[in-house]
Each structure stands twice: as structure tokens, then as C-alpha cells.
Amino acid sequence: MNRMLAVFRREFMGYFSTPLAYIFIVIFLFLTGVTTFYVGGFFEAGQAHLQVFFLFHPWLYLFLIPAIAMRLWADERKSGTIELLLTLPVPLWAAVLGKYLAAWAFTGVALLLTFPVWLTVNYLGDPDNGVILAGYIGSLLMAGAYLAIGACISATTRNQVIAFVVTVVVCFLFTVSGLPIVLDFFSAWTPQTVLATIASFSFLTHFDAITDGVIDLRDVVFFASLIAVWLFANGIVIEMKKAG
Amino acid sequence: MIEILNLVKRFGPTITAVDGISFHVGKGEVLGFLGPNGAGKSTTMKMITGFLAPTAGTVRVLGCDIREDPIGTKEKIGYLPEGAPAYPDMTPREFLQFIADVRRIPHGSQTELIALAVRRTELASVMEQPIDTLSKGFKRRVGLAQAILHDPPVLIMDEPTDGLDPNQKHAVRNLIRRMAPEKAIIISTHILEEVDAICDRAIIIDHGKIVADGTPDALMARSHHHNAVQITLDSEIAKIAEEAFLAMPHVADVARHDLPDRTASLTRFTLYPKDGQRLVDEIGAFTRARGWSTHELYAELGRLDEVFRSVTTGDTQ
Structure with missing residues (x-):
């Protein structure tokens, strides 16, 4: 456990020892602000909730999370430190989990720093803070899912650009799998049950359900199991590369 | 203390990097690992330290099998990978602290052990600079400090003196010699004088096979120039x-x-x-x-x- 913590601490501090963390946080806050207040028309709507704030999170994450995840393993491969890490007495699960949790905690920090939006809506009106809390939990879970996908893909290559692009594509498919853009492609030739399964993988569907204020166990299980599966795959990818 | 038996590593169906290598290294022995580039030196070291899984064969360190008990085996090994990789954004102090944490060195003795490793590798002057900004020689020594930090019974070093100037080479060789009586050490090198200077035994490998194995003197006796x-x-x-x-x-x-x-x-x-x-x-x-x-x-x-x-x-x- 404390081995995982050591990996976690190193990785987490690693974000803040380079400009990456600050640039990411600034851009994230800037974009959430722009999308909420300008694109989403938060003031014009005149309603005391943060629906419009959360509405754009999947689309922001689609590009920002792969940017965080791409370096997780690709960078270690490129600089050779993966050889150091994997020859230290660290179980593979501790290395995978420690690095992943550090990246997740980092996105958590970025998300927390959006608190002025919450202050604003509470100053202006009388929102249901339970719904807002649910929104934050949902957003964090969804970020975790994007990150797990990115971590696994990052482990397959030493090239961060490839990791980024492939992650964006895979994340995009997961995001929109409930929308006509994907379903129309399948609807002509696949049975209804398969179609429903594909649609049920959509991040948007599950995320929207949570931001409506209802934390349904099914949505939480969806994100949690998705994270578990991708992290498991992450471990397998590293094991396979080891076998050469 | 190190037992290698019939170690084989294949990459894909056609490339055999290591082709049935066996040897033992005992306590107090410094084994020099020689061979042309691409002969399989690094691949062998990567298998001993558990970074690569062997296609066949066994690696045992103090009786521990690297495949059956990878964590237990890795605890007994200090490893300097090729090129001495280290996290570039960390300072040597942070880096060694991280290694100490991962190796679960008790907090009471961490400061002492880090100080000892720093003294042995003469790193004190650069402890607070990011590793990224250090010269090649210092980077190599950070890697060395990391490898010897937990005072491992087995030390495996892939080209420990590569990139060092003659004085630093001398210092590193002295360090290896000083540690030798207590440990089993494998170093790979392509500097032949180094073998003569610090190794008790040398193994030459080529195309993944051992082609010569003996003391430096015995190997030199095979030379055309022996006793000339x-x-x-x-x-x-x-x-x-x-x-x-x-x-x-x-x-x-x-x-x-x-x-x-x-x-x-x-x-x-x-x-x-x-x-x-x-x-x-x-x-x-x-x-x-x-x-x-x-x-x-x-x-x-x-x-x-x-x-x-x-x-x-x-x-x-």
C-alpha cells in the first residue's frame, strides 16, 4: 500500500514541478467559464442551477483528459524510467493504480478550482446544492473513465502524440455512442438489443442522468466498472510488452 | 548468489536475443559482462532484474526465483539500467527519497542511507538541482546512488562508467571494488581495461551465447600475445x-x-x-x-x- 502511495506521490508532485499542471488548470478554468457563461448563456437563462456548467464537461474532457493521460506511460517508456519503475519492488497493480490515481486526483484539483461558479450561483439565487454535488461527483467519475482509457492507450506506445490522438478517438466513441451519429450506423443491420448495448456505453447518457441530481447506482457502477476494465487492460498491456 | 540457468529470450519468431545462457555469481565476485553491441548483454540484465520475462530458463537471486517471487527478488537487487534513467523533473534528493519510499526503507534510517549513498557517489553538490539540468556524469552517479541506496546483496549495473571522465571512472571503479567483498556484482561494459581493473571474472557473449568465461588472466592467456x-x-x-x-x-x-x-x-x-x-x-x-x-x-x-x-x-x- 505505501508502495502505491510512493508512486502516487511522485506522480502527483510531478504534475506541479512542470508548467503542465498550471497550464492545464488555467485552460480548464477558462474553458469552463467560456462555455458556461457565453456558449451556455448562464446569466440569460436566469435559473439557479449549474446544468449548463456541467453540460459541456464531456466535450472539454474529450480533449483535455487525453492531454493528461498521454504522458502517464508513454513518457516513462520514452525516457527509460519505466525500466527503473518496473525493476523496483513495486507490484504492477500498485504502479498502475498509483499513477492513475495521481492523474485522477489532479483532475479533481482542477475540478475543485471551479468553485467560484458554485459561489456565483449561490450568491445569485437559491440552487439545490444536492444536485450540484451530484453533478460534481458525476463529472469526476466521467473524468476518471476518460483517464483510465487514456492510461491504457498510453501504455501501448512511447509516442505521446499517438497516445493523445488514439485516446481522443476512443473517448469520442464512448461519448457519443448513444447519439444518432453512432446509432444510425448500426441501426440498419444490428438487432435492437445490440443497439441498446452500444447506446448504454454512452458517457453522455450516464453523465446526464447523474447531473439531473439522481445518483443511480447503475450509473456509478457503469463508470466504476469501465475504469476497472481499462486499468486491468493497462496492466495486461504492460505485462505483454514485458514478455516482448 | 545469482544463478542463471539456460536463459533464453526471443523477440517474435525470428529474433533470438539470448540463446541459452547459464552462469553463477558468488558473494565477493565481480563479473564483467562483455560482448559487442547487440550481443544480448542488456537483454540478459533486463531478465535478471525482472524487466523482461524470459522465454525460457530461470533466474534465481539468493534462492528467490524472479518469476515466482518478483517483488522479493527485486528487493535484493540494486539495478542501474542502461543510460541511468531517472525522472528528469525531480532533484536527486527527491528522487532518492522516492526510491527509499518505494523500497520501504524505514523512515528512521532513510536520511542516513541517502546520506551514505550521496557520499559514496559524491553527489552532495547537486542535490537540489533538477536531474534534467545535470551533466552526464552526475546523472550516471544519481543512477548509481539509486542502485546502492538500500545496500543490496546483489548489484547489477549496465555500463556504470559510460559517459564519465577518467577521474569519475576511477572513483566509480574504486566504489565498486570497495563494495565487492560483501556483494555479488555484475557489470556490463565494453571498456576492456575496466574488466582487468575490477572484475574477478569475465564472460564474453556473442549472438546471445557465452563464447568465453574465465578470469581476466585466463582470458588473456588465450591471446596470441600471451607471453610474447x-x-x-x-x-x-x-x-x-x-x-x-x-x-x-x-x-x-x-x-x-x-x-x-x-x-x-x-x-x-x-x-x-x-x-x-x-x-x-x-x-x-x-x-x-x-x-x-x-x-x-x-x-x-x-x-x-x-x-x-x-x-x-x-x-x-
């Missing part, structure tokens, strides 16, 4: 001397070298013995008996680079 005699005489007697040497019963061959202009009046001969026997006493007595003035006379132990070339390329010259 270098002798320098006045040039005016060169012709007579050459014929006389060739006529001696134990001399197999004589090579004559013209020395540079500065010493134009001198000629050097290399006398090769028959069957590698000792020749120098005989030659000494012979020249004294003739009253020839000898400017230089010494026996060669053999040349490691020659043995290296002959076992890895079949070239004997």
Missing part, C-alpha cells in the same frame, strides 16, 4: 638479431617494427612463443650473452581486446 616478448635493440644489429631469434627453439615467430623517426636508430621486435610458453628469461639471457644492449624488454600478459575480437568475430590478428 617485446624487445628493442640498436638498429645496426637488427638483421643479425632477427635471424638469431628466429633460430631459437622456442620462438615461433618474430615481428619487426620500425620505430618513429625520433628513435630511428632503434628497432623493436615482438617475439611470439611456441605453445604460449614463457620466453622472457631465455631472451634476456640470450641477449646478455651476446653483449647486445637492450633498450626495452618485457613480457606481455596478453591482450584482452585481441581475445575479444577473436571470440566474437573469429579474427585472430
Whole structure:
């Protein structure tokens, strides 16, 4: 456990020892602000909730999370430190989990720093803070899912650009799998049950359900199991590369 | 303490990087791992340290099998990977602290052990600078400090002196020699003088197979130059001397070298013995008996680079 913590601490501090963390946080806050207040028309709507704030999170994450995840393993491969890490007495699960949790905690920090939006809506009106809390939990879970996908893909290559692009594509498919853009492609030739399964993988569907204020166990299980599966795959990818 | 048995590593169906290597390394032994680039040195080290999984064969360190108990085995090993990788954004202090945490060194003794490793690798002056900004020599020493931090019984170092200047090389060799009595050490190198300087034993591998295994002296004894005699005489007697040497019963061959202009009046001969026997006493007595003035006379132990070339390329010259 404390081995995982050591990996976690190193990785987490690693974000803040380079400009990456600050640039990411600034851009994230800037974009959430722009999308909420300008694109989403938060003031014009005149309603005391943060629906419009959360509405754009999947689309922001689609590009920002792969940017965080791409370096997780690709960078270690490129600089050779993966050889150091994997020859230290660290179980593979501790290395995978420690690095992943550090990246997740980092996105958590970025998300927390959006608190002025919450202050604003509470100053202006009388929102249901339970719904807002649910929104934050949902957003964090969804970020975790994007990150797990990115971590696994990052482990397959030493090239961060490839990791980024492939992650964006895979994340995009997961995001929109409930929308006509994907379903129309399948609807002509696949049975209804398969179609429903594909649609049920959509991040948007599950995320929207949570931001409506209802934390349904099914949505939480969806994100949690998705994270578990991708992290498991992450471990397998590293094991396979080891076998050469 | 290190037992390697029939280690094989294949990459894909066609490439065999390591092809059935077996050896043992005992306590107090420093094993030099030699071979041309691509011979399989690093791959072997990566399998011993658990970074690569062997296709076949076993690795045991103090009785622990790397595949059955990877964590337990890795705890006993200190490893300096090729190129001494380290996290570039960390300072040596943060980096060593991280290694100490991962290796679960108790908090009470962390400061002490880090200080010891820093002293041994002479890192004190750069402890607060990002590793990224350090010179190649310092980076290498950060890697060394990391490898010896937990005072492991087994040390495996892939080219530990690569990129160091002669003084630093000397310091690292001294460090390895000082630690040697307590540990089993494997170093890979392509600097042959290093083998002579610090190794008790050398293994030469080529195309994934062991082609020579012995003490540096034993390996040098396989050299064409083993027990050859270098002798320098006045040039005016060169012709007579050459014929006389060739006529001696134990001399197999004589090579004559013209020395540079500065010493134009001198000629050097290399006398090769028959069957590698000792020749120098005989030659000494012979020249004294003739009253020839000898400017230089010494026996060669053999040349490691020659043995290296002959076992890895079949070239004997």
C-alpha cells in the first residue's frame, strides 16, 4: 500500500514541478467559464442551477483528459524510467493504480478550482446544492473513465502524440455512442438489443442522468466498472510488452 | 548468489536475443559482462532484474526465483539500467527519497542511507538541482546512488562508467571494488581495461551465447600475445638479431617494427612463443650473452581486446 502511495506521490508532485499542471488548470478554468457563461448563456437563462456548467464537461474532457493521460506511460517508456519503475519492488497493480490515481486526483484539483461558479450561483439565487454535488461527483467519475482509457492507450506506445490522438478517438466513441451519429450506423443491420448495448456505453447518457441530481447506482457502477476494465487492460498491456 | 540457468529470450519468431545462457555469481565476485553491441548483454540484465520475462530458463537471486517471487527478488537487487534513467523533473534528493519510499526503507534510517549513498557517489553538490539540468556524469552517479541506496546483496549495473571522465571512472571503479567483498556484482561494459581493473571474472557473449568465461588472466592467456616478448635493440644489429631469434627453439615467430623517426636508430621486435610458453628469461639471457644492449624488454600478459575480437568475430590478428 505505501508502495502505491510512493508512486502516487511522485506522480502527483510531478504534475506541479512542470508548467503542465498550471497550464492545464488555467485552460480548464477558462474553458469552463467560456462555455458556461457565453456558449451556455448562464446569466440569460436566469435559473439557479449549474446544468449548463456541467453540460459541456464531456466535450472539454474529450480533449483535455487525453492531454493528461498521454504522458502517464508513454513518457516513462520514452525516457527509460519505466525500466527503473518496473525493476523496483513495486507490484504492477500498485504502479498502475498509483499513477492513475495521481492523474485522477489532479483532475479533481482542477475540478475543485471551479468553485467560484458554485459561489456565483449561490450568491445569485437559491440552487439545490444536492444536485450540484451530484453533478460534481458525476463529472469526476466521467473524468476518471476518460483517464483510465487514456492510461491504457498510453501504455501501448512511447509516442505521446499517438497516445493523445488514439485516446481522443476512443473517448469520442464512448461519448457519443448513444447519439444518432453512432446509432444510425448500426441501426440498419444490428438487432435492437445490440443497439441498446452500444447506446448504454454512452458517457453522455450516464453523465446526464447523474447531473439531473439522481445518483443511480447503475450509473456509478457503469463508470466504476469501465475504469476497472481499462486499468486491468493497462496492466495486461504492460505485462505483454514485458514478455516482448 | 545469482544463478542463471539456460536463459533464453526471443523477440517474435525470428529474433533470438539470448540463446541459452547459464552462469553463477558468488558473494565477493565481480563479473564483467562483455560482448559487442547487440550481443544480448542488456537483454540478459533486463531478465535478471525482472524487466523482461524470459522465454525460457530461470533466474534465481539468493534462492528467490524472479518469476515466482518478483517483488522479493527485486528487493535484493540494486539495478542501474542502461543510460541511468531517472525522472528528469525531480532533484536527486527527491528522487532518492522516492526510491527509499518505494523500497520501504524505514523512515528512521532513510536520511542516513541517502546520506551514505550521496557520499559514496559524491553527489552532495547537486542535490537540489533538477536531474534534467545535470551533466552526464552526475546523472550516471544519481543512477548509481539509486542502485546502492538500500545496500543490496546483489548489484547489477549496465555500463556504470559510460559517459564519465577518467577521474569519475576511477572513483566509480574504486566504489565498486570497495563494495565487492560483501556483494555479488555484475557489470556490463565494453571498456576492456575496466574488466582487468575490477572484475574477478569475465564472460564474453556473442549472438546471445557465452563464447568465453574465465578470469581476466585466463582470458588473456588465450591471446596470441600471451607471453610474447617485446624487445628493442640498436638498429645496426637488427638483421643479425632477427635471424638469431628466429633460430631459437622456442620462438615461433618474430615481428619487426620500425620505430618513429625520433628513435630511428632503434628497432623493436615482438617475439611470439611456441605453445604460449614463457620466453622472457631465455631472451634476456640470450641477449646478455651476446653483449647486445637492450633498450626495452618485457613480457606481455596478453591482450584482452585481441581475445575479444577473436571470440566474437573469429579474427585472430
